Amino acid sequence: MQKLLITRRLPDRVLDAARARFDVTLRDRTDVLSPDELRAALRDFDAVLPTLGDRFQADVFADVPNPRARILANFGVGYNHIDAEAAKAAGLPVTNTPGAVTDATADIALSLILMTARRLGEGERILRAGKWEGWGPVQMLGTHVSGKKLGVVGMGRIGKAIAKRSHYGFDMEVVFYNRSRVEDAGLPARQVDMAEAMAADFVIVAVPGGKATYHLIDATALGHMKPGGYFINISRGDVVDEAALVAALQRGQIAGAGLDVYEFEPQVPPELIAMENVTLLPHLGTACLEVRENMGMLAVTNLIAHLEGRPLPNLVNP
Numbered sequence: 001m002q003k004l005l006i007t008r009r010l011p012d013r014v015l016d017a018a019r020a021r022f023d024v025t026l027r028d029r030t031d032v033l034s035p036d037e038l039r040a041a042l043r044d045f046d047a048v049l050p051t052l053g054d055r056f057q058a059d060v061f062a063d064v065p066n067p068r069a070r071i072l073a074n075f076g077v078g079y080n081h082i083d084a085e086a087a088k089a090a091g092l093p094v095t096n097t098p099g100a101v102t103d104a105t106a107d108i109a110l111s112l113i114l115m116t117a118r119r120l121g122e123g124e125r126i127l128r129a130g131k132w133e134g135w136g137p138v139q140m141l142g143t144h145v146s147g148k149k150l151g152v153v154g155m156g157r158i159g160k161a162i163a164k165r166s167h168y169g170f171d172m173e174v175v176f177y178n179r180s181r182v183e184d185a186g187l188p189a190r191q192v193d194m195a196e197a198m199a200a201d202f203v204i205v206a207v208p209g210g211k212a213t214y215h216l217i218d219a220t221a222l223g224h225m226k227p228g229g230y231f232i233n234i235s236r237g238d239v240v241d242e243a244a245l246v247a248a249l250q251r252g253q254i255a256g257a258g259l260d261v262y263e264f265e266p267q268v269p270p271e272l273i274a275m276e277n278v279t280l281l282p283h284l285g286t287a288c289l290e291v292r293e294n295m296g297m298l299a300v301t302n303l304i305a306h307l308e309g310r311p312l313p314n315l316v317n318p
């Protein structure tokens with residue numbers, strides 16, 4: 001049997017499916033692969049199932065010029081931690097797990113809108129600390145969400161799912177920015193430039209990670225937001241210049257932010273942690289058992305297809 005390295009614990013159903021076809025080594029830890037482990041993965045295994053933070057970059061492939069590994073089946077739709085072109089040059093196809101994450105990630109985006117606008121995290125902290133003094137007409141007044149304007153940056157599968165929930169569930173007007181033309185958004189929505197999208201009442205970033213979107217949301221982009229605007233990020237942490245976001249919040253340039261991802265996660269700037277108008281989640285976008293099982297099974301499907309010499313369902317570096 002071919003040797004497969006799985007770099008983080010996955011749901012039991014996924015591990016059972018992988019073990020049925022491969023000699024599996026499970027790295028049962030939560031930290032990312034170290035530089036030595038990255039190189040050993042390419043050198044000592046026939047296949048690798050990596051995930052977020054396992055940085056298979058060009059220098060890793062350069063150090064293992066004739067890798068034993070013949071595929072990287074990434075767990076997750078985002079694969080910016082893998083240099084897909086360097087992998088291709090080394091003879092390794094890279095696959096991902098799209099589709100399985102769409103609805104769960106869109107749900108987290110709406111959760112962050114509501115939590116931040118309605119001050120839900122702040123309210124729970126007050127209650128748990130025993131500081132709630134009872135209901136009052138002006139207690140913890142937040143921002144109404146229904147009927148407001150939503151700006152979506154990145155109108156792919158996840159962006160469309162967020163827009164659909166917002167428009168049909170909360171009667172929000174939707175505008176969106178996308179690098180390419182979107183002929184059918186699937187709902188009433190206008191494609192606009194970045195500045196107009198960023199000027200909405202609520203701005204959600206749903207672009208893929210990678211070199212093309214690194215610091216897409218910088219001080220200039222944030223400067224287009226209105227003082228009452230809320231910024232939500234469920235894409236990848238390094239899509240946002242975190243220092244610029246902190247500065248915008250500290251100046252009161254925007255009303256608040258809801259974040260599920262961070263530029264240097266798991267490190268989160270103490271300035272963000274100290275702000276009550278910021279909702280912080282520990283990268284929970286796809287954290288549902290059914291979703292994680294579906295993601296893992298899709299990764300295993302790609303591995304089995306490679307093992308059997310069939311076309312890969314989710315190849316990202318053809």
